[in-house]
Amino acid sequence: MSSTPRRIPIGIIGCGHGTGAFFSSLRRFPTIQAVACADSDFFRAENRAQQYSQGQATMKACSIDELLADKGISLVVNLAPARSRAGISLRILEAKKHLFSDSPLSLDLAEAAHLLEEAERRNLRIGSAPDLFLxxxxxxxxxxxxxxxxxxxxxxxxxxxxxxxxxxxxxxxxxxxxxxxxxxxxxxxxxxxxxxxxxxxxxxxxxxxxxxxxxxxxxxxxxxxxxxxxxxxxxxxxxxxxxxxxxxxxxxxxxxxxxxxxxxxxxxxxxxxxxxxxxxxxxxxxxxxxxxxxxxxxxxxAEPAQSPGGIGKGIGLGDMAAALLMDKPHRAxxxxxxxxxxxxxxxxxxxxxxxxxxVGTSCSRPAPLPAGIAPGELVV
Incomplete structure (x- = not known):
């Protein structure tokens, strides 16, 4: 992997109490450039933007409408509460952006299946937690x-x-x-x-x-x-x-x-x-x-020493970003x-x-990550 890899510009919707570890994980993945975050409570978005913004890495806080209208963002992470998650995910797809969702995709199977249909119709991708399997x-x-x-x-x-x-x-x-x-x-x-x-x-x-x-x-x-x-x-x-x-x-x-x-x-x-x-x-x-x-x-x-939760936090997003850059399937x-x-x-x-x-649906087992990779090369 080159020393200056291409990055996917992402936005994040949902900045609540449980999202801190996810924001902290973003700098570990060379395929991600987090540029904006939004929340129904703007104060929470400002706090998360300040948490992430260090040195040359900066993130802006904005409204959900502003984030979805930003043509520079191609992938949006949806960390909104489960009860409102599917509705926001549909808005993300309608804004012509790839989606990475917190788990579960929805509280209703038909609603989740509709998201998959919309993504396929629009030639967009959906990734989702849980990604601890990586x-x-x-x-x-x-x-x-x-x-x-x-x-x-x-x-x-x-x-x-x-x-x-x-x-x-x-x-x-x-x-x-x-x-x-x-x-x-x-x-x-x-x-x-x-x-x-x-x-x-x-x-x-x-x-x-x-x-x-x-x-x-x-x-x-x-x-x-x-x-x-x-x-x-x-x-x-x-x-x-x-x-x-x-x-x-x-x-x-x-x-x-x-x-x-x-x-x-x-x-x-x-x-x-x-x-x-x-x-x-x-x-x-x-x-x-x-x-x-x-x-x-x-x-x-090898797990990086600076990663107290394990590199698994956020790795599904990093893998999805790399897959988009390389036009390959993503694992989550x-x-x-x-x-x-x-x-x-x-x-x-x-x-x-x-x-x-x-159980009415099925799926394939996710492909394994390459053996022996370094932390900076997790998604190749």
């Missing part, structure tokens, strides 16, 4: 599976228990409101499904179980400490998954687990097993059929995002109806 741990696991270290993958378990939002978020109410895209179903299940689909292929059928053990929670974060908020969504999600490849899997996503020692992911095959401590950083361990002990596997690529693709949403909503419906349900 981080070093999951790319290392993917390489092990692809090279046959596990033999035929048979089963998997993925687990993600997140700190309850009332313990850290200044305004946690939205996480617990029905119809708002909240709870672990929309917060934690998407990265789990993304990891499993990347490694094992598309989900064919699902049995879901969701629970709401507490109908009220007390906020302990500073801004609203002591305030009681109602809980209208499930806060503990489990599922049995059947994959089109014949493998089976389980997942658990929760706001109700205080402490645990479970790995983020384990996959078992005819010739061995692998274990990931976390999705973002940390070791990948392999134990083959005849190995007396587990052994750590070198990562697929629209068909993948649609399938993940379909599997998620089918899980929820399965829990409501108490039956096993087929």
């Amino acid at each position: 981080g070093a741990p999951l790319q290392t696991a993917l390489a092990l599976i692809n090279e046959g270290s596990l033999g035929i993958p048979l089963s998997a378990h993925a687990h993600l228990s997140l700190p309850a939002p009332e313990t850290w978020h200044p305004d946690p109410e939205s996480f617990y409101l029905a119809g708002n895209g909240g709870g672990p179903l929309f917060d934690a299940v998407p990265p789990l499904l993304s990891a499993l689909v990347t490694l094992l292929g598309p989900v064919a059928a699902v049995i879901g179980s969701t629970r709401t053990p507490l109908t009220e929670r007390t906020v302990t974060s500073e801004k609203k400490q002591g305030v009681r908020i109602p809980v209208e969504v499930p806060t503990h999600v489990t599922a049995l998954l059947d994959f089109a490849t014949g493998a089976g899997g389980t997942l658990t996503a929760s706001y109700d687990v205080l402490h645990h020692r479970q790995p983020a992911l384990e996959i078992h095959g005819t010739e061995g097993s692998l274990s990931l401590a976390t999705f973002e950083q940390g070791p990948v361990s392999l134990r083959s059929k005849d190995d007396p002990l587990w052994r750590e596997i070198p990562p697929a690529y 693709s629209a068909p993948l995002a649609l399938h993940l949403l379909d599997a998620l909503l089918t899980l929820a419906r399965s829990s409501e109806e108490g039956i096993r349900l087929a």
